Amino acid sequence: MSVAKPLPHDAARLHVTGSARYVDDIPTPAGCLHLAFGLAEIASGTIARIDLDQTRSAPGVVGVWCAKDLPTDCDCSPSAHDEPLLSDDSIHYLGQPVFLVAATSHLAARKAVALASITYEERKPILSIDEALEAGSHFEEGPRIWQKGDAEQAIQSAPHRLDGEIEIGGQEHFYLEGQAALAVPQEGGDMLVHSSTQHPTEIQHKVAHALDIPMHAVRVETRRMGGGFGGKESQGNALAIACAVVALQTGKPAKMRYDRDDDFMVTGKRHDFRIHYSAGFDAKGRLQGLAFTQYARCGWAQDLSLPVADRAMLHATNAYFVPNVRIESHRLKTNTQSATAFRGFGGPQGMLGMERVMDHVAHHLDLDPTAVRQANYFGSDQNAVPAAVQTTPYGQPVEEFALGEMTKALIESSDFKARQDAVRAWNETQPVLKKGLALTPVMFGISFTLTHLNQAGALVHVYQDGSIHLNHGGTEMGQGLFQKVAQVAASRFGVGLETIKITATDTAKVPNTSATAASSGSDLNGMAVLAACDTIRNRMADHLAQLWQVPSDKIAFGDTSVTDGNRTISFAEAAKLCYEGRISLSSTGFYRTPKLEWDRLRGQGRPFFYFAYGVSASEVVVDTLSGEYRILRADILHDCGASLNPALDIGQIEGGFVQGAGWLTTEELVWDDKGRLRTHAPSTYKIPACSDRPDVFNVALWDGANQEDTIYRSKAVGEPPFMHGISVLMALSDAVASCGRGYPDLNAPATPERVLAAVRRVQNEL
Amino acid sequence: MYSFDMESPSTVADAAKALGQDEAQALGGGQTLIPTLKQRLASPSVLVSLAGIAEMKGVCTADDGSLAIGGGTTHATVAAEAGAYAALAALAGNIGDPAVRNRGTIGGSLANNDPSACYPSAALGSGATIVTNKREIAADDYFQGMFATALDEGEIITEVRFPVPEKASYMKFEQPASRFALVGVFVAKYADGVRVAVTGASEEGVYRWSEAEAALSANFSADAVPAAPSGDGMISDLHASGDYRAHLVGVMTKRAVAAAS
Secondary structure, X not given: OXXXXXXXXXXXXXXXXXXXXXXXXXXXXXXXXXXXXXXOOOOOEEEEEEEOHHHHOOOXXXXXXXXXXXXXXXXXXXXXXXXXXXXXXXXXXXXXXEEEXXXXXXXXXXXXXXXXXXXXXXXXXXXXXXXXXXXXXXXXXXXXXXXXXXHHHHHHHXXXXXXXXXXXXXXXXXXXXXXXXXXXXXXXXXXXXXXXXXXXXXXXXXXXXXXXXXXXXXXXXXXXXXXXXXXXXXXXXXXXXXXXXXXXXXXXXXXXXXXXXXXXXXXXXXXXXXXXXXEEEOOOOOEEEEEEEEEEEEEOOOOOHHHHHHHHHHOOOOOEOOOEEEEEEEEEEOOOOXXXXXXXXXXXXXXXXXXXXHHHHHHHHOOOHHXXXXXXXXXXXXXXXXXXXXXXXXXOEOOOOOHHHHHHHHHHHOOHHHHHHHHHHHHHHOOOEEEEEEEEEEEEEEOOOOHHHOEEEEEEEEOOXXXXXXXXXXXXXXXXXHHHHHHHHHHHHOXXXXXXXXXXXXXXXOOOOOOOOOOOHHHXXXXXXXXXXXXXXXXXXXXXXXXXXXXXXXXXXXXXXXXXXXXXXXXXXXXXXXXXXXXXXXXXXXXXXXXXXXXXXXXXXXXXXXXXXXXXXXXXXXXXXXXXXXXXXXXXXEOOEOOOOHHHHHHHHHHXXXXXXXXXXXOOOOEOOOOOEOOOOOOOOOOOOHHXXXXXXXXXXXXXXXXXXXXXXXXXXXXXXXXXXXXXXXXXXXXXXXXOOOOXXXXXXXXXXXXXXXXXXXXXXX | OOOOEEXXXXXXXXXXXXXXXXXXXXXXXXXXXXXXXHOOOXXXXXXXXOOOOHHHOOEEEOOOOOEEEEXXXXXXXXXXXXXXHHHHHHHHOOOOOHHHHHHOXXXXXXXXXXXXXXXXXXXXXXXXXXXXXXXXEEHHHHEOOOOOEOOOOOOOEEEEEEOOOOEEEXXXXXXXXXXXXXXXXXXXXXXXXXXXXXXXXEOOOOEEXXXXXXXXXXXXXXXXXXXXXXXXXXXXXXXXXXXXXXHHHXXXXXXXXHHOO
């Protein structure tokens, strides 16, 4: 059976030889036009005068569009219908598309854009969290508040209490392949769109809306993305719509890809957060009451900010049982790029707030932070409430909790205690270089919190030669989803992977799909494919049973053959027999996640099918003279249930950790006081490279099957490992704390300058 | 990029003549100038490439024992061939990335005098002589603030002569994304005293930290490095505050002294 085998990515060979085809590699039909947006140069105000004469007459220009030239408002929003493709004369952020140029080449379009002359009436932009709060600039009617018990009373009556605050920076997705789309007009006004998107159905829906045609007239195809990370969940809409409008109006194919600088300036990023906390706890650090106020900077449009901020609330207590909790969430509207989905979808920010509390409480009581974490775990035997009835702040019972055992196992396997002693001894003797070691857990809820998104479809054909065509609604962004799903199909039919053709995601094959997001790709699509395969397999078994005069349950599939125990024929022969017997060898499959029930306004219910767990320990060394640091070692134990593919899963865990560490260390987004993003290229914005991974990097999978009935009892792996990066920030905090008595109070990203400032604070507090 | 004509002379004399034309601009390795042109921040009518002038390339030891480097010599070549001045070779070998090192030239870097470039600190820290097609300029007279030098219009750096010190080291705190110096300090110990040149930090471009020079001339040890300078006049930008840069001047100087060999 191919499931559970550590097989390489199905396109690995294509990736490394450069022959994997991305949208920009698709040979375009003759006469293809190339598009570029003209972007707003101010963050807030209105357009006073716009002169595009020179742009129109520039070499190669075929057409120029402003909002009034579009067939509809061409809304690009995935949620609130508040993102017109082009400015309606009001400007909401610096980088907002104002006009659209179609030209005979990418370069000609970009050159023509530069010839535009626009004057503005500027307003003072709302840029920061403080400015938004002062102006009362919120999404929704105001802050959302979820509560369990009486947090305020519990905090007041606790033996110990503290308050604190952490600033958490945003993050640019920095997918290797930038945003791209290609629209090819079809007969009768239909449209074919190739899009680098995690959400082909959304592209289809938004293009259909823009062109005012039914969804059946739009077909969207996505073979693969060169990275998505959530940045292609909604941010591809603008390009696809622009291409489709131009293609419809000119009758020519139209292609658009953002230059990297434009990609930074136009598209949304991870939400930056400020989280204020008040904690009440006992002498062992066990939390009795906890109150968070989360401030999320959402940018100019709603996009996915509400569910992102919800997920930050849902992960605000991470893996810990807290009897009394109050979480207040402000979704602030600012004149910046519209913050969007990014791996973890708000979960990392919420979780970091909690890990910060753990670190702060341990420091306050002078206890080992790991012990404080363990004392607060769900199911911890020190807790008064029995494990079985412990619930999250939103009322979901924690029926399975692996972290107690996993933490013990990682402490053992990483030699954590001995290394903690070694770090302490080092710090006592070394005046300049200080080491830090920290262990942090991850408990991440799996399912879309918008319950109806938890569905998926698949389409499977078995051809008469026994080869199999596989299609499902998930998209491939490098994570290896297609390989995992193909392994499922191969296992169901008992054939090798070479028998399975993996095909591009296509809205004409599987309709009404959800984004490949929320880590749900293999959970949902794997099950849908399983259902389709089993339908066909059962039909084949029934037919062969009839031919061979045996009961259906005697027919077994395996080793690329089919047998009833006496006779054995190849799978291909079986397919041929079924074809000749007029058996349908094609089926759809469908899956909906069970058990979900969620009331987001009350913040109560079961939003998640299950939780994915992980624990990581990072060791760092800090130069206390300059604030520079290195990650020396990271050990990760991660729960993928019964892994569908350990090689791909470990790859996701390694990449997630490095990306998470980058978020909290080197990746710094800087806007100036005009609202201009100043870090908009790799020359100013630093993502971690392969060489930035720790020299010692041990990743292991926790051996265990999912308690819930998921695809082969596996667990989702896309987002959860990202949050292992939190252990790096906490290790930095540990190292800095060794410099004196004060609490490091480190904000993220912890650049060397911030680390040095923290060292100074800690040293100065005697 | 605006349109321009291109000339590729093969001698310094021809290059000087070509640079006499209106709006002519010399082109070294193009690592700064080409991006500048692409951004339309410069609009020369003629670019005069110095890449084909053999007499401006190479590394050798001059009669007086100093290390002479042709103005058209790439960083990669300096890294490989300036072994007689190891600190300088190491500096050249850590500029930017391989593409920059294989195209960029020492003459181009010094003529541009970017406030965050590495080479100006080596030239100033070594008391180098900037040789042009017209004259010889002492490094102390050459650097005149951010992007400003003593070069006249059309003047070409043909050679740079570095007196080889007893000990030297360059320490760079990299801005991690671009690998430019957030702060870089070049320390060189000569028989007649120590020179300390700082790049990346000051709004005035590369400068000599005279307090450190005096202290280190008396006692060449990391402990002798004085307290870091004040943050006034230091560059504050998206990558670091002036105060942090000032602090790093002290740290990098100590590291350079400790590593000097």
